[in-house]
Amino acid sequence: MARVFCAIDTPDLPAAEKLAASLQGVVDIKLGLEFFAAHGAAGVKKVRAAAGAETKLFLDLKFHDIPNTVAGAVRSAVSTCAPDFLTVHASGGREMMRAAVAAAGATKILAVTVLTSLDADELSAVGQGPDAAAQVLRLAQLAAEAGASGIVCSPREIALLRRELPDNVLLVVPGIRPAGSAAGDQKRIMTPQEAAAAGADYLVIGRPITEAADPVAAARGMRG
Ligand code: C5P
DSSP states (O other): OOEEEEEOOOSOHHHHHHHHHHTTTTOEEEEEHHHHHHHHHHHHHHHHHHHOTTSOEEEEEEEOSOHHHHHHHHHHHHHHHOOSEEEEEGGGOHHHHHHHHHHHTTSEEEEEOSOTTOOHHHHHHTTSOSOHHHHHHHHHHHHHHTTOSEEEOOGGGHHHHHHHSOTTSEEEEOOBOOTTSOOTTOOSOBOHHHHHHHTOSEEEEOHHHHTSSSHHHHHHHHOO
16 A cells, blocks of 8 residues: 655645644645745744654655755755655756765655656757656666665656666655546546556645545545
8 A cells, every 4th residue: 555645735834734733644744845935944844743753754845956065955954854755856867866865864865757747849848858758767767776765756657667666666656636536737647546556655645635625534535
């Protein structure tokens, strides 16, 4: 069974704290750039305190800079927020990812490969296309070589990466929708059960939980 991170994507600190507290013992939580840009590490600490010590924190800051700067950013994030997972862009290169892993201590570094918002045309326009799957695999292999603990990937890429990467590389998968729910802006979707069966280790689920009339019940129903 895959574990679930609820993506708390809001600039509203009290709402984030309330949701995190209610999800305690049900699912883990992910905070990203929208929340971080509004409230910084102090806000993350507050949400973490509301979520309780047993809840895992995924801090999705997608660092991408020169190795020295990324290492410093990772050290700062680890010392202020102590996340369980932290993201970097694999396209920052092996040396950058190695520096991130070395600076992360017990925090697990996850690598983002190709943003799912880039289609073949956009990927070609930035000089990385048109074959998204080939680029995803290339970057995922680089990330694994550099010591990243896992890869953030779309449902469409789970089978390929599970087949090609070492078994101990975690696959963390957004783009999850329960059967019958609104896809929103997600284009490549799977149900929690399908993604878990395909080989996902963690599911990242936002709006189907956060916009539900009863988020806790929705989160319970979402565990793959
Ligand atoms: O609301 P929804 O379930 O679509 O939220 C998915 C979460 O996963 C968001 O926080 C989004 O930023 C993140 N994500 C994604 N696709 C990626 C990487 C991250 O949807 N490729």
